[in-house]
Amino acid sequence: MRISQLFYQTLKEVPREAQVPSHQLMFRAGMIQQLAAGIYNYLPLAKKSLSKIETIIREELEKKGCQEVLLPVVQPSELWEKSGRWGYYGPELLRFKDRKNGDFCLGPTHEEVITDMVAKQLKSYKQLPWNLFQIQSKFRDEVRPRFGLMRGREFIMKDAYSFDIDEESSKVAYWKMYDAYTAIFNRCGLKFRAVDAATGNIGGDMSHEFQVLAQSGEDLILSCDSCDYAANSEKAVTPRSSSELSTEGMEAMEEIHTPAAKTIEEIAALLKREEADFIKSIVYIIDEEPVLVLIRGDLDINESKLQTALSANGVFLADDAVVQDITGASTGFAGPVGLKKKVRIIADYSVTEKQNMVSGSNKTDYHTAGVNYGRDYSADILADLSFAQPGDSCPKCSGKLEDHRGIEVGQVFYLGTKYSKPMECNYLDKDGKSHPAVMGCYGIGVGRTMAAAIEQNHDEDGMIWPAAIAPYEAVILPLQMNKEEVIEAADDLYAALKAEGVDVILDDRDERAGFKFKDADLIGYPVQIAIGARSLEAGELEVKIRKTGEKKNMAVAEVKSFVEAYLKVEKGIDQ
């Protein structure tokens, strides 16, 4: 490609809307345009990089025996009603009617469609296993799209679904995909961790996220400093259990007037006590039933663990009216003792570890001191409902947990029969008995992977692409476009590198040297080859490695083999 023909435009200034480096840089480099909130045009440079990521994904999945399909973006409500998610998915599912007034949605994910498709084909255990994938645009009407391609509403995703006869073979498929993902992100040249993850609404009971490590990452990851344990902070555990409180030293309960002190912070300041002395009492609506959730005042309730502990479909904070109804007090004064209405109580272990705690009195403007677990109240369920913290003990060894920021670019789930059962995706076993297929699902955000690569690899001048997914691997910069010999040398080198299969671009614009250098650094071609009149006279060119900033003069004849060798190493291809 000659840059004079390339559909792009670089900018010096950043639009106000772009806040994170990947968004700013992709915008400045003419890779993306915003069409609406969370919806983008991908211009040629972006498309080149996306295609390279997709190719790596295809190759690695096909190695594992996966087969590519392409499923519709527009999906009929019937399938979603069958899986139970039509009523349940919420406004993130963009719904609309066709001309015949039929209900449809834009696919936010494809479990329903694929399970239905497979159900139509699946008859016998002899057909399995299957693992089908597609690379497709998805649409989720996110409440708050942000950070450019990192969290768009429309986004490109690779999703794969495995179908097996039983749990054991499904887990084999799961770990195969885990390995494929490891290979994919390694080939993309990214630093990442695979971490234990919560399964959220998709269900299932085993999941790993692939997190690209970057400062700007939205996710907090905790990993052990001495073994391979790593988990999303939602899921991370540290060894904990309930404890028996000694009755010695227990004080009598005492009601304290605490007007207008609603938050733990306010009440702790008012009573001059530690936040850890309080019982945080929050009313949740869990699968339409109100539940009182208790945790020590200095900790936060981990809703993901809460959902898991109750095997719930959904966990939402109760509104003020519900709190009033249950506690008889306005919000901020809830507690486990003296509830107006009996509700289920689920407590974190932390409230069983401490004597004489302070909780709301279920009476507006009053708190009660001297509250003790076991004596004054008890919970229907005790569980770990907290977030593990950096510095906590590792659950697998004697190490300590440390924190990292990560960008989730892929996730693998073991699903079981959550979709195959309702969608009647069944096969007959050897004895002619019918069973639902056992499924797994596996996603990779393709656009997000591209954005994450930039978040992880950039500097003040621009992007620093890993060679395997760079829009172009190398750029040739003829520095004086009025000198015949410079243009000729550039054309020759361009032809030579192309002939060797290097993905090279030629900056043949009639621009000054500085302009071309700035553009090249911004786009972040892994290799820049400058051809200047002076060095050319000496028979040399200058090769710059974007990643290190290192510049080398070398003979024209050497450049080709140097570039080839460098890219091979960078792309992790054995020579």
Add this chain to the structure above:
RNA sequence: CGGGAUAUAGCCUAGUGGCUAAGGCGCCUGCUUUGGGAGCAGGAAAUCGCAGGUUCGAGUCCUGCUAUCCCGACCA
């Protein structure tokens, strides 16, 4: 969905209620220049987000709407 902010040319910005809405980047023409986003001269490009209102007069004040961004909640 709660809180906050913004909206002036493709992009970044300026613009006390008062004359023809200003500058930079980018774009076009010409000259000059050619190793880190050059210089000079000229030029095109704005229904000042939309709709009302106040006023002799609104980019500027008021009301409503819309869009976008940020924090939180949410997030297969």
